[in-house]
Amino acid sequence: MAATNLGSTGAAAPEREAARGRKPAPAAEAYCASGACVPGATEPAQSGPEHVTEPVAYDAILLAGFGGPEGQDDVIPFLRNVTSGRGIPDERLEEVAHHYRHFDGISPINQQNRELKAALEAELARRGVELPVIWGNRNWDPYLNDALNEANERGFTKLIAIATSAYSSYSSCRQYREDFADALADTGLGETIQIDKVRQFFDHPGFVQPFIEGVRDGLAELERRVADLDRTSGVEVLFATHSIPSTDAAKSGPAERGFGEGGAYAAQHRAVAEVVMREAGASDVPWQLVYQSRSGPPSMPWLEPDINDAIAELPGTGRKAVVIVPLGFVSDHMEVLWDLDNEALESCEEHGLEAVRVPTPGTHPAYVAGLVDLVLERVNGTPTEERPAMTELGPWYDVCRPGCCENVRLGFRPALAGIAP
Numbered sequence: 001m002a003a004t005n006l007g008s009t010g011a012a013a014p015e016r017e018a019a020r021g022r023k024p025a026p027a028a029e030a031y032c033a034s035g036a037c038v039p040g041a042t043e044p045a046q047s048g049p050e051h052v053t054e055p056v057a058y059d060a061i062l063l064a065g066f067g068g069p070e071g072q073d074d075v076i077p078f079l080r081n082v083t084s085g086r087g088i089p090d091e092r093l094e095e096v097a098h099h100y101r102h103f104d105g106i107s108p109i110n111q112q113n114r115e116l117k118a119a120l121e122a123e124l125a126r127r128g129v130e131l132p133v134i135w136g137n138r139n140w141d142p143y144l145n146d147a148l149n150e151a152n153e154r155g156f157t158k159l160i161a162i163a164t165s166a167y168s169s170y171s172s173c174r175q176y177r178e179d180f181a182d183a184l185a186d187t188g189l190g191e192t193i194q195i196d197k198v199r200q201f202f203d204h205p206g207f208v209q210p211f212i213e214g215v216r217d218g219l220a221e222l223e224r225r226v227a228d229l230d231r232t233s234g235v236e237v238l239f240a241t242h243s244i245p246s247t248d249a250a251k252s253g254p255a256e257r258g259f260g261e262g263g264a265y266a267a268q269h270r271a272v273a274e275v276v277m278r279e280a281g282a283s284d285v286p287w288q289l290v291y292q293s294r295s296g297p298p299s300m301p302w303l304e305p306d307i308n309d310a311i312a313e314l315p316g317t318g319r320k321a322v323v324i325v326p327l328g329f330v331s332d333h334m335e336v337l338w339d340l341d342n343e344a345l346e347s348c349e350e351h352g353l354e355a356v357r358v359p360t361p362g363t364h365p366a367y368v369a370g371l372v373d374l375v376l377e378r379v380n381g382t383p384t385e386e387r388p389a390m391t392e393l394g395p396w397y398d399v400c401r402p403g404c405c406e407n408v409r410l411g412f413r414p415a416l417a418g419i420a421p
Contacts, residue, residue: 038399040184040416042158042194044381045399048419052196052398055381059156060132062147062195063117064163064176067137068100068107068334074140075100078107081139099338109333110140112362113164116331119363123372131375132156136183138176144183152189160375161197161417164330166207168200168396169244169252169265174405177415184416197417198374199398202268203391206370207361208275211325214358215280218323221356226321232284234320238307239273240340241328243291246301247408254401262303264393269327271391276325279390286319289327292339307340311347321354329360330367336360 037048044054069078079093100107117135124131132154136147151159161180165172177197184190201207215237223229244252244265253264260267269289277283290307307324314322324344326336340357348355361367377387378398387395400418407413412421 037419038417039181039414039420040190040193040195041399042196045196045417048399050397050399050401051199051384051387051395052378053381053383056158056160056196056378058131058158058160058196058375058379060134060151060154060159061120061375062144062151062159062161063113063120063133063135064144064147064161064180065113065135065137066109066164066333067140067143068109069140070106070110072101072105075105078140099334103334103337107334108337109331110137112331112333113137115363116164116368119368120371123368127372129372129376129379131160131379134159138179144179145186148183148187148189148193151193152187157193159193159195160378161195162371162375163197166200166202166330167241167265167268167328168202168405169263170248170405170407171244172242172265173200173400174407174415174418177400177417178413180416181414185414195416196378196398198371198378199394199396200268201370201374202272202396203275203389203394204370204374205388205390206366206368206373207330208272208279208390209366209370210359210361210364211272211276211327212279215276215282215323215325218325218356218358219280219282219285222321222323222354226354229321231282232286233318235285235323236314236317236319236321237277237282237285237287237323237325238310239269239276239287239289239325239327240292240307240344241269241289241326242335243294243302243304243306245296245408246303248406249303251406251408252404254397254404256401266303268391268393271393273325273327275390276327292344293335307344308347311344311353312351314353315351319353322348322356324348324355324357326357326360331360331362 038046042056044052044056069075075097076090076093079096113135117133120133134147134150136142136144163176180195222235249263249265251263253259273289277287290305290310291303292307294302324340326340329336345355389395402419404418
């Protein structure tokens with residue numbers, strides 16, 4: 001079971017909020033101005049355009065993270081937060097807690113977000129953009145509620161949010177938007193603060209460039225390590241991302257786009273992987289999209305193949321080496337460190353495969369600059385045709401479409417930055 005994936009299908013919000021002593025969000029309509037269809041949005045976004053091309057004078061950036069424990073005493077309370085409403089006993093949580101305890105109970109994700117926040121502030125200052133960055137998490141200190149209270153105390157009323165997740169699915173997009181709605185309700189700031197969100201950035205050059213460099217460098221490293229390595233037959237590139245329930249994947253992205261099996265979530269990953277291989281000069285190297293970190297009962301179908309199962313098959317195809325690309329992740333958090341650097345690399349060793357795991361974007365200059373570019377798209381109202389996208393799927397929507405990324409088990413809850421429901 002994955003380090004932080006116990007909550008990937010989402011806890012029922014009223015139960016989750018009650019478990020934290022917080023009230024659930026009211027109906028989405030409570031946030032809508034008269035005639036508006038996008039709750040809690042700034043005026044240019046309220047009518048739900050796919051891309052907002054009217055400038056918006058934002059007061060601050062809201063950096064939204066997942067959160068993680070920062071000591072042994074935090075681990076079980078953190079996992080209770082992630083899984084609130086699902087009735088998972090502490091004994092079961094301990095099966096995941098040992099991943100954190102292996103690292104002294106400290107998830108690297110909070111420090112990574114501190115570093116990202118600092119890097120964003122430095123890039124904004126370099127460009128002369130006066131936008132403070134406020135950081136809040138979904139599942140641990142500092143919480144989104146804390147971030148909104150800070151914004152209110154500082155007199156900020158228009159926030160542009162960056163969620164630390166690049167792709168479209170319930171857990172990687174809509175659940176953040178639901179948590180924004182919950183936080184406005186919890187703090188009583190729904191009539192004071194408006195929150196927009198930058199588009200999903202899976203194919204933005206700033207996000208993709210670090211992976212291009214990583215694949216190029218990873219292949220070069222394997223060619224140095226393995227004598228007479230034929231890259232067209234001896235190497236496989238495995239693009240790894242978080243597995244999600246197949247039913248949720250099918251609902252990812254707007255239904256009218258017709259993405260088919262795996263929905264927008266799988267389609268976006270495949271499209272980016274193709275770009276990475278081409279731009280890395282590796283179109284002749286075999287690759288596949290694989291998944292990791294699944295949880296939940298065995299009876300529930302999740303996206304496959306699992307990365308460890310894929311690795312086990314490679315020696316039979318003549319492969320001698322593997323490049324592992326954490327394509328679904330923005331930083332080296334626990335699921336990268338444990339599921340890839342521990343379990344997947346152990347699988348490679350077990351099956352006699354030389355392996356390289358390439359870096360996540362982290363605070364790569366191109367990634368940090370790209371996030372600032374995404375904010376400035378909304379600040380400046382950049383026309384759609386001027387927005388960079390490295391696949392034919394983008395540029396993705398500024399305002400999520402109605403019914404996008406439904407949680408099949410729980411249905412629709414109030415969410416910001418998208419057309420209701």
